[in-house]
Amino acid sequence: MNWKNYTSLPKIFQNQRIFDGCGISGYLNIDGKRESGTKVKDMLCILHDRENGLGAGYAGYGIYPDYKDYYALHILFDDEKSKEKVISYLESMGYIILSEPIPTKTPSNVDNPPIIWRIFYEPKKMKSISDDEQMIELVMQINANFDGAFVMSSGKNMGVFKGNGWSYEIADFYKIEDYKAYMWLAHSRFPTNTPGWWGGAHPFNLLGTSVVHNGEITSYGTNKRYLESFGYKCTLFTDTEVIAYLFDLLVRKHKLPILIASLALAPPLFNEIERMDKEFQIALKNIRATYRSAMLNGPFSIIVGHNDPIPTMIGLSDRKKLRPLVAAISNDDNTVYISSEEASFKRLKLNAEFCDEFKEIWHPKSGTAIIARVGQGLLRNGLEKPLEKIKLSVMGG
Template identity: 55%
Template sequence: MKGSRAEEKIMSGCAISGILNRKGNRFSGEEIIDSIALMHERSNGLGGGFAAYGIYPEFKEQYAIHMFYDDLDAKEEVEYFLNRHFNIAVAEKIPTREVDKISNPPIIWRYFAMPNEQKLSEFGLADDEYVAQSVMNINANYRGAFVVSSGKNMGVFKGVGYPEDIGDFYKLEEYEAYLWTAHGRFPTNTPGWWGGAHPFTLLDWSIVHNGEISSYGANKRYLEMFGYKCTMQTDTEAITYLFDLMLRKHKLSLESAVKAVAAPLWSEIERMEPKEKKIATAIRTIYGNALLNGPFSIILGHKDGFLALNDRIKLRPLVVAEDEERTYVASEESAIREICSEPEKVWTPRGGEPVIGLLEGREEVWA
């Protein structure tokens, strides 16, 4: 599955894009492909991918586990593990088509499954924690196997290639989702290989990321204190796990999580009103090792919508737009206007300013 490194290091590379229908109406993958394809020059063909939410309504209560396998031996070993720990309703090949520019794909499979009740009782875990631990176990201990995504009613489709070719390869025009995110990759520190393409996921969290996180070592060590296994040696995996830790395990609000990863400077905290200063100080103190240093812009997708964010100094671009039903976010305004020629509102968020797009009626959940 692994490929070669990019010959040049272009620090501003990578493209991200996202579309949310706030009313929950589903639409095909054609628009997100058109949006990310317009930013073709921001990637180099070593990685492209998409996250889609709402695509499996007939299996919406099951975990949809997407897998890459290097060979049939790896597939056999992982399926033995899955059959012992999960009740699998469906196991099938993910549909693809031949695309000239896509070569040497792994074995690509999906499973709709629920944790085995006896195992849950034995380990004393909730469903989501059981699945999360199973994902990290497979990625750490099963050679030649990689969990692409593991959420409910969502899936990730990624690989080595330009994103528009990856979308064509996976037949994304045949899927319908209420939230799509996309990534065009220009790898700078890790090889271009199928598992290394974005989005990175855990449960229904997905991250697409443009940038380079210099705090990866500190973030990784911090996550390992809470049982996370960072096996990919990439900052995007660490970002995904940080949000899982803060939002799922620690039940922080989205805005509080943002104050941890893109924390205000201490000099800014000193000038805050007393109540705001107390909260910011507590978050900065408790979650100091969750701080992301370096240039970045990210889109965090989840079942209720998305969070878009760039670094405090705004070293990576991010543009947002809205119309009557949708919220759009992308690295370039042109990528939004390609699919929405006359948005009602367009703006560029300040550095470290979160853009939170949610399904109607879900605002209180993330307050």
């Protein structure tokens, strides 16, 4: 069945939440070396049983060094008319530096692709709100109120390429081998109750944060209502959208260190907390009390890409590890890999093009974040106790 609706769910499916099972993969080069998308495509496509051809996507960080100071908008349009409308709206709100189609395979290898466009953009400077806030407003405005338009990504020096099809089809369609990035995230879908649609594929992105997600958040309603009280609009009816916004709220707005944010999303159990040092107890109980509505429940594994200010890759699973997540590091300690399955790493080892050798492959603990950062290395391997290695001081009365 071909859904010709790219930018929103077909009417009959609107108001329904999307459940899916998925494959996720990603890697980050600590020295910042940029590599083409073929490697991440290889990692993902081998997880064939995790998808059913109804959606896949890729996110590359570092792909637009020449335009790194501008917001790169990747937008899907149903037709020329909606494109014109959005472009004139963007012109009224700021400056379009470059506006061009995203190159895709011709003839197309997927059915009925939408118009796929990218715009490098700078919002008008405003005293009252930051550029980032303005961009979020803008993106939410377009996605909620412009029929036939959907912003896939809006970060700087990064972009999301996603659509309806098998993982290899989408990779070929967008020619991701032509982009070079120091961090790649990838996702393939197995949606169960709605058709695949272009906008609904992963990664989900908001500014510099992209999320690929395998799982189903049972706390969706709680998280959604929490986010709404901070002005986020959850319009896409997927749990992944909620995770992306939670990261944005905790890391960008509340400025929590990434480790602390991961502990808010998947906090340790109370009986574990109660066995810790007093300072840790205070911190973790405060996190649980304050961010109780941000806690993610239900099975999930996610990889999050974040580039504000330093490019970082985060892997996290739920507190019971009901979805798989496995990590690896290359022999030269320079590349950190995360994937749903070990097959991704074995594939890279066997592929004559890469012949990647792994120093170690390990299974991160449930609810424990892996954090790798450009220039700083593998900060957490996901095997630590919560707050292990952290020198924590608590101030205040």
